[in-house]
Amino acid sequence: MSVGQATAHDAARLHVTGQARYVDDIPAPKGTLSLAFGLCEIARGRIAAMDIAAVRAAPGVVAVLVAGDLPAANDVSPSVHDEPLLAEGEVFYLGQPLFLVVAETHLAARKAARLGVVSYEELPAILTIDDALAADSRFEGGAVIWQQGDASSALAGAPRQVQGQIEIGGQEHFYLEGQAALALPQEGGDMVVHSSTQHPTEIQHKVAEALALPMHAVRVETRRMGGGFGGKESQGNALAVACAVAARATGRPCKMRYDRDDDMVITGKRHDFRIAYRAGFDDEGRVLAVDFTQYARCGWAQDLSLPVCDRAMLHADNAYYLPAVRIESHRLKTHTQSATAFRGFGGPQGMVGIERVMDHIAHALGKDPVDVRRLNFYAAPADGAGMRISDKVKPQETPYGQPVEDFELHGMVEALLASSDYAPRRAAIAEWNAANPILKKGIALTPVKFGISFTLTHLNQAGALVHVYQDGSIHMNHGGTEMGQGLFQKVAQVAAQAFGVGLEAVKITATDTAKVPNTSATAASSGSDLNGMAVKAACETIRDRMAEHLAELHQTKPEEVEFEGGEVRIGSTKLPFAEAAQECYQGRVSLSATGFYKTPKITWDRVKGRGRPFFYFAYGAAVTEVVIDTLTGENRILRADILHDAGASLNPALDIGQVEGGYVQGAGWLTTEELVWDGKGRLRTHAPSTYKIPACGDRPDVFNVALWDAQNREETIYRSKAVGEPPLMLGISALMALSDAVAACGGPSSSEAIGQQGPYPALDAPATAERVFRAVQRVQA
Amino acid sequence: MIQVSTTINGDEHQFVCDPRETLLDVLRDRLGLTGAKEGCGTGDCGACTVEIGGRPVCSCLMLGAEAEGKEITTVEGIADGEDLHPLQVNFIKHAALQCGICTPGILVATKALLEENPNPTETEVRYWLAGNLCRCTGYDKIIRAVMETAAEMRENA
Numbered sequence: 001m002s003v004g005q006a007t008a009h010d011a012a013r014l015h016v017t018g019q020a021r022y023v024d025d026i027p028a029p030k031g032t033l034s035l036a037f038g039l040c041e042i043a044r045g046r047i048a049a050m051d052i053a054a055v056r057a058a059p060g061v062v063a064v065l066v067a068g069d070l071p072a073a074n075d076v077s078p079s080v081h082d083e084p085l086l087a088e089g090e091v092f093y094l095g096q097p098l099f100l101v102v103a104e105t106h107l108a109a110r111k112a113a114r115l116g117v118v119s120y121e122e123l124p125a126i127l128t129i130d131d132a133l134a135a136d137s138r139f140e141g142g143a144v145i146w147q148q149g150d151a152s153s154a155l156a157g158a159p160r161q162v163q164g165q166i167e168i169g170g171q172e173h174f175y176l177e178g179q180a181a182l183a184l185p186q187e188g189g190d191m192v193v194h195s196s197t198q199h200p201t202e203i204q205h206k207v208a209e210a211l212a213l214p215m216h217a218v219r220v221e222t223r224r225m226g227g228g229f230g231g232k233e234s235q236g237n238a239l240a241v242a243c244a245v246a247a248r249a250t251g252r253p254c255k256m257r258y259d260r261d262d263d264m265v266i267t268g269k270r271h272d273f274r275i276a277y278r279a280g281f282d283d284e285g286r287v288l289a290v291d292f293t294q295y296a297r298c299g300w301a302q303d304l305s306l307p308v309c310d311r312a313m314l315h316a317d318n319a320y321y322l323p324a325v326r327i328e329s330h331r332l333k334t335h336t337q338s339a340t341a342f343r344g345f346g347g348p349q350g351m352v353g354i355e356r357v358m359d360h361i362a363h364a365l366g367k368d369p370v371d372v373r374r375l376n377f378y379a380a381p382a383d384g385a386g387m388r389i390s391d392k393v394k395p396q397e398t399p400y401g402q403p404v405e406d407f408e409l410h411g412m413v414e415a416l417l418a419s420s421d422y423a424p425r426r427a428a429i430a431e432w433n434a435a436n437p438i439l440k441k442g443i444a445l446t447p448v449k450f451g452i453s454f455t456l457t458h459l460n461q462a463g464a465l466v467h468v469y470q471d472g473s474i475h476m477n478h479g480g481t482e483m484g485q486g487l488f489q490k491v492a493q494v495a496a497q498a499f500g501v502g503l504e505a506v507k508i509t510a511t512d513t514a515k516v517p518n519t520s521a522t523a524a525s526s527g528s529d530l531n532g533m534a535v536k537a538a539c540e541t542i543r544d545r546m547a548e549h550l551a552e553l554h555q556t557k558p559e560e561v562e563f564e565g566g567e568v569r570i571g572s573t574k575l576p577f578a579e580a581a582q583e584c585y586q587g588r589v590s591l592s593a594t595g596f597y598k599t600p601k602i603t604w605d606r607v608k609g610r611g612r613p614f615f616y617f618a619y620g621a622a623v624t625e626v627v628i629d630t631l632t633g634e635n636r637i638l639r640a641d642i643l644h645d646a647g648a649s650l651n652p653a654l655d656i657g658q659v660e661g662g663y664v665q666g667a668g669w670l671t672t673e674e675l676v677w678d679g680k681g682r683l684r685t686h687a688p689s690t691y692k693i694p695a696c697g698d699r700p701d702v703f704n705v706a707l708w709d710a711q712n713r714e715e716t717i718y719r720s721k722a723v724g725e726p727p728l729m730l731g732i733s734a735l736m737a738l739s740d741a742v743a744a745c746g747g748p749s750s751s752e753a754i755g756q757q758g759p760y761p762a763l764d765a766p767a768t769a770e771r772v773f774r775a776v777q778r779v780q781a
Numbered sequence: 782m783i784q785v786s787t788t789i790n791g792d793e794h795q796f797v798c799d800p801r802e803t804l805l806d807v808l809r810d811r812l813g814l815t816g817a818k819e820g821c822g823t824g825d826c827g828a829c830t831v832e833i834g835g836r837p838v839c840s841c842l843m844l845g846a847e848a849e850g851k852e853i854t855t856v857e858g859i860a861d862g863e864d865l866h867p868l869q870v871n872f873i874k875h876a877a878l879q880c881g882i883c884t885p886g887i888l889v890a891t892k893a894l895l896e897e898n899p900n901p902t903e904t905e906v907r908y909w910l911a912g913n914l915c916r917c918t919g920y921d922k923i924i925r926a927v928m929e930t931a932a933e934m935r936e937n938a
């Protein structure tokens with residue numbers, strides 16, 4: 001069995017020896033040029049004059065391109081053609097590319113790019129959510145509203161209510177490998193592009209448009225990325241197109257990589273949100289109605305903002321049944337970087353909204369938030385194991401009308417509460433807090449229910465190409481890209497399993513648009529679900545052909561042919577796989593096949609907000625304990641316990657890695673990772689010196705991570721579940737634990753009688769030391 | 782342009798570079814040693830770490846010219862031919878890497894740590910790696926791999 005094994009990443013040996021090649025490591029042909037953008041220095045206005053004489057004259061500069069020099073389309077948008085590669089008169093954010101420097105070296109290009117003299121007619125910039133609301137600056141006309149039931153009368157009639165709002169900051173991807181591309185001009189005007197991208201087909205498409213070529217004249221290859229996290233779904237377009245147009249203009253190979261500051265200043269980040277809420281509930285804490293207003297700062301171009309905001313709405317329920325709900329979503333256009341995909345794709349922000357509501361309700365009632373959360377969980381499926389009899393009812397529907405048929409969280413939370421010693425630790429924390437005036441501790445459990453599938457239905461397809469060579473070695477390609485998540489390894493396991501051979505017999509090479517066409521981005525956690533199935537289909541086609549031929553040759557039935565343990569058993573005969581392949585080759589059997597997969601069961605009406613957008617849900621839960629210093633706001637995570645549902649895991653080692661990394665990245669988003677723009681729209685946190693991602697010391701002292709042992713109820717690849725994005729949202733427990741610690745500064749612990757608590761902390765995210773400090777001051781006031 | 786002689790991974794190297802060129806650029810662009818990576822270029826991420834005279838150094842903060850007469854180890858020089866260093870073995874075994882781009886720097890840094898302190902506490906490992914960022918793994922498996930390597934190397938010493 002290859003599937004289900006905890007094997008190492010396919011390129012692990014290359015990585016530890018420094019041989020794994022990223023785009024910038026590919027030996028470039030002699031004469032390769034380097035590129036850099038000259039950037040806009042204001043947030044909004046018109047270019048009055050652009051003097052690039054000094055740029056052209058700078059040492060090492062070969063050419064400088066402005067918008068008018070581009071051969072065809074000046075657009076790198078993944079959606080609505082609103083993102084010029086180089087500005088055309090109007091400028092929309094500080095950091096927007098204005099001109100393209102082509103030079104002999106990276107350093108020469110970067111130095112020259114600073115020499116442009118540009119004067120602007122400056123216009124008042126719309127930078128914040130409030131600015132955008134005041135100016136009614138938005139995408140998609142007005143707000144999008146989805147509702148289920150009559151939320152306003154249910155709210156009015158509810159025995160109790162809370163209301164409030166939370167600011168949720170954005171997040172820089174900080175993939176450790178910056179964006180990079182390399183274009184190699186070919187004969188006849190064709191172009192080959194190496195790109196650090198999650199979406200080779202999109203790169204192919206945009207390069208073809210930019211060169212006015214059909215897609216068949218452009219080939220894009222991606223071996224691996226040094227991290228993607230959504231930041232390389234569309235943000236690599238500009239570099240690839242720039243390389244291609246410069247290569248066309250000069251006839252030489254061109255390479256471009258953003259250095260870290262440029263990367264942070266130019267590219268989009270996670271959308272920051274403000275979520276206002278009103279919730280009505282009963283004395284037990286059972287939610288009767290919720291009204292959310294989500295404000296998303298989308299930046300200057302549309303990019304992927306609409307589906308991101310949709311997904312925020314689709315996760316406004318997280319794990320909770322909301323009998324009546326109204327969600328209003330504002331997609332605001334501002335003069336800042338164009339916010340883009342980031343692990344979770346809006347889902348995390350939507351989820352923070354409802355988790356905040358649960359926390360607020362529990363605080364108002366003086367109850368343990370875990371009890372309020374569990375009380376509001378979706379009903380367990382009728383056949384679910386390990387839940388209370390009273391839960392065995394018909395599936396409840398999400399606010400968008402999808403029945404929740406696979407709800408795993410009752411059992412998972414029960415197990416996690418036990419394994420994490422939640423109850424005794426909560427009691428110990430209450431005692432600690434009663435005895436310690438300065439250092440306060442907090443603990444919280446938050447669940448995750450994350451919908452798996454692209455909400456744009458047509459993207460839920462994948463292709464694969466598999467060859468079996470006459471020596472029995474197997475070569476394959478699929479449309480997914482490797483960014484560290486271990487997709488290649490998982491898919492190789494699927495192929496090895498199909499042919500009953502060892503993993504060493506299987507090789508996956510770089511993702512290549514010439515091998516598998518029309519692929520979707522490796523995104524929405526869908527990589528192994530889609531590509532695993534496509535590869536399995538291709539392998540089965542070849543295996544069936546082999547079985548038929550071998551059966552005939554050995555006078556038995558194809559059903560009697562089995563592939564296992566590196567051998568093929570044909571009735572009573574046994575052949576090593578390599579020999580079987582050789583026999584098939586001799587017998588003129590085609591040993592190459594494509595495979596295709598499309599996700600079944602999904603339907604989605606985005607305008608109405610109704611349907612079944614998700615094939616299934618992935619679940620998880622985390623308990624985080626924190627301590628804060630009430631005098632400084634300093635805080636740290638003491639312990640984290642996680643139970644995550646990866647279905648029947650294809651590879652537990654890789655999946656646990658995703659869970660750990662996701663949690664830490666999610667906790668970083670909500671605690672230390674603060675993006676700061678000044679009043680001019682300049683991003684002030686544009687390097688690791690000012691933007692703080694979790695470092696080694698921030699990892700929790702105690703970190704227990706386990707996978708929930710259950711099969712996917714849907715027929716996915718070997719009943720596994722997608723695991724790329726969902727764990728990020730486990731990090732929400734860190735924010736809620738901080739809220740718990742701050743609440744402890746305000747009065748008796750939450751186990752005391754109703755009405756005795758101090759004010760609600762209303763902690764915004766990221767809960768930096770400053771924010772924690774201010775929240776402590778508020779509740780102590 | 783200046784001429785520099787140095788020893789890298791045990792081999793003598795001579796190269797010519799611009800006096801303003803960083804050691805990282807020299808390694809990557811002139812010597813084809815692309816194991817050290819540029820994550821920030823400002824000494825904050827550790828992806829470019831190389832070992833010089835037993836100490837981990839950010840090669841993005843050092844000039845190529847300063848390498849004159851120095852003994853440098855990069856990630857390419859950690860293994861003994863086909864035999865991986867115990868740290869490399871354990872990074873694979875513990876799945877202590879995902880995208881892998883932080884891995885070379887972290888390996889070089891921890892190798893230097895274990896040479897200086899064969900019996901580090903977990904806290905010492907964390908402090909030592911404070912300047913090596915990893916965006917993928919959440920660090921847990923990295924620490925485990927280092928602790929286990931240290932234990933193994935002490936046993937075999």
Ligand code: FES
Pocket residue numbers: 818819820821822823824825826827828829830839840841842
């Ligand atoms: S590249 Fe040298 S420390 Fe980041």
Ligand code: FES
Pocket residue numbers: 176226227484877878879880881882883884914915916917918
């Ligand atoms: S494995 Fe990707 S940065 Fe560490």
